[in-house]
Amino acid sequence: MADSSAAAASNEAPALEASGIGKHFAGVIALDDADFSCRRGEVHVLLGANGAGKSTLVKILCGVQPPDAGTLRLNGETVRLHNPIQAAELGVAAVFQELSLAPHLTVAENIMLAHEPTGPFGQIRSRELRRRVIDLFEQIGIDHINPNTLAGRLTLADQQLVEIAKALSHDPKTLILDEGTSALGREEVRRLFDLIARLRERGTAIVFISHRMAEVREIADRLTVFRNGTNVGTVDAVDMDESHLVELMLGERIEQSFPDRAPMPTDKEPLLAVSDLNAGELLHDISLEIRRGEVVGLAGLEGQGQGDLLLALFGMVRRLSGEVRVNGKPTHLGSPWKAIKAGFALIPEDRKTQGLLQPLSLRENIVLASLHRLTRGGLIDRSRERRAAEQGMKRLEIKAESMETPVVTLSGGNQQKVVIAKWLETGGDIFLFYDPTRGVDVGTKRAFYELIGELARAGKAVLLYSTELSELVGLCHRVLVMNDRRIAEILEGESITENTILAASLGVGDRHSANTEPATDHRKAGAAS
């Protein structure tokens, strides 16, 4: 894809060029002498493990943070960016990893935030504002979002689309997408890529950050890998070699993408048996069984009830009907507290707000859900608490200075381990994973897969909802595919492939006809390298 237009463009100055960028936060070096450039009409993918400095670079490129060192050139001219609006005026707009929408403002108000059209008295011209947003939506092919809806009412995927529209509202010459597709379903990613292709033709420079290799493979013209805050290599997409890239990202060779699958469970009796679970418009007639040591996947297109099923099992959904048995005993799931006592553990969607108390220490987080077992005379027994935290840290090999370190300072992977340590401490038996590797780098993912395997080997039951098909293929004994908030199909053993899962998700009768994406068996690809 590094075609003649890109070659021609290389003669002129790049749309965006950063050289020698340095940035540190409170002693931690985020970027160190980093170089990066993006030409006009090029999709330049930025890769790197979590903490490699990608997001910091993005923040510097679009004026959110000033660099400590280095220069920034736009179309050959050196600039200093003071704030995102100035950057947007100079033609750089970004879609951030963490959504920047204000939930109580409307979609239109969010898109035009801080650059609203105003009249002679400084009043915002609402009609003009709305008209511009409608035009914009038409241009980029969004037709299902009402500009007058409050942004907080939209699904995560739609919010991400709005976020992209917001960046495009500045008509940027350089568009930066930091994890811009992490919440999008396949269909939406498809549409976004069409849009990116159109922008590329118009000469827009596009910086694209993603952890989904399939996407990267599809869209990249050039790739740059960051590690430890600096550029460790830039290659043309035609020369792309995935295992080489992964190697660059990690700085070491990874043998295989997935660990060995946990052995097939030997138990006959299910640990968790759900029959005819209904929850109004959220879930219909859900029946499923999971045995000890079994890893069951939950698949389907975005928003088919997978998340709600996990939340329902964790007591977060009210007025359920149907029967839930744990170890054969009927269990009432009225609240998370009851679910925890029944042995459920939820590794939630949003680690930052639902999984951890960020400013508190490792110790406090690990024992949080087990405090009732660690009290003596109504007070928390400090020594038992410390022992529990120590045990959790050792068991999951959590790397931290001490158990008093605030979890906010840990890496994403270690934070995720803290969440799991918390549930191991409660004595949880049924682990519900809510898309745990979203926006997580390759190395951390790998560690995570091993953890899931270990949980299964330790006799836990695992229900894994994931938006990444390769994960379900690589880890699960069975995969339940959901469609329209009911379980549409159950895949088992050899019949679990990305193609069959996708076909079942789409409700395609013939499983072999789904060729939306070339089948990639990550184990095989890994083994070959």
Next chain:
Amino acid sequence: MIIERYYSSLTAMIGLILLVILFVYIQPLILSPFGVTMSANQGTTLALAALAQLVVVLTGGVDLSVGAMVGLTNAIAATYMGSDPAISIAVLIGTLAAGTLAGFLNGMVVAYGRIQPIIVTLATLYIYTGIGLVIRPQPGGFVPNWFANALTGSWGYLPYALVFLLVLVLLAWVPLMRSRLGRAINAVGDNRNGARVSGISVARTELWAYTAGGFFAACAGIFLTAQTTSGDATIGTSYTLNSVAAVVFGGAMLSGGRGVALGPICAAYFLSLLISVLFASGVSPFYQNLLQGGVLVIVLAAANAWRLRTRHWLNVMSN
């Protein structure tokens, strides 16, 4: 106009209407020009104080000095107005400026000193009350009759107080909220980091929000001066927490980002009318506080009951 935003005001509106009906039932005489005017006058200071509080709460902050600024501006106005109309008007403008400056100082410390708003405004509460006491150690002062009448009189059933409030809302509140600053105030309270990466200066937005709060508190102080025809630096105390109550009852979220003027204004009149209703129904003054608090809790609980209908606990908590 996004109608959905006004849903949060419904509780206070319905509450106010029901309370008025109850009041008329207990004491039909309030349906006279005098009764209506008196009721309106009683609530308008709190309504203005609620606007002062709301603009700050929208950014996700809180202003504990609202009552102190009301008292300070009340003391300034009643002390210096005198009987010469030209001087009186100059003093009124000066009073507005003083309140606005007080809000500006709050904003400077909160926005650029990066100190928690609750602490900053607790400190300035004492400072502003202290300045007020220096200006006017004892309650008193002189307030010209024409001025008192201009704000507290009525055309038949239409109290000037409501006209004063309406004019302020239309000439100050609405333009503020329709400006980029107003949009920024909402955005900052709704998603602080999001606002920042969208290019909004969070500090500058906070500064001007607190300044606007000072302006509305000064308006409340000026109205209070006309209503009581005297000055008292410590009279504002009750307005601080009542303004917070009005803002919450009026549907705004204390975490910021949500709230329109309609709700808190209705809630302010509800709270002030409630006292009159309790009085009119012959409740012993000893029980008034108890009942006032009880009614508030019940009304707020009832208003939020619908939230429990949602299926997700997550929604219950995030609303």
